[in-house]
Amino acid sequence: xxxxxxxxxxxxLEGHYAIERELGxxxxxxxxxxxxxxxxxxxxxxxxxxxxxxxxxxxSPDRRYVVVQ
Numbered sequence: 001x002x003x004x005x006x007x008x009x010x011x012x013l014e015g016h017y018a019i020e021r022e023l024g025x026x027x028x029x030x031x032x033x034x035x036x037x038x039x040x041x042x043x044x045x046x047x048x049x050x051x052x053x054x055x056x057x058x059x060s061p062d063r064r065y066v067v068v069q
Contacts, residue, residue, distance in 0.1 A: 016036075
């Protein structure tokens with residue numbers, strides 16, 4: 001069984017953020033509601049479709065951008 005996008009995001013962001021649910025989706029990105037574990041607050045998490053495709057091709061040296069496969 002294949003993991004859902006939220007399960008894959010939670011695995012990639014483990015220890016930093018916990019994705020709760022999807023808030024909305026558009027042509028360029030999907031926005032999720034997340035718990036910022038360190039600061040104990042709710043935050044939006046934006047997953048940009050185009051940026052994700054670029055990162056999948058070359059990998060990400062920048063920790064702000066997490067590649068979810």
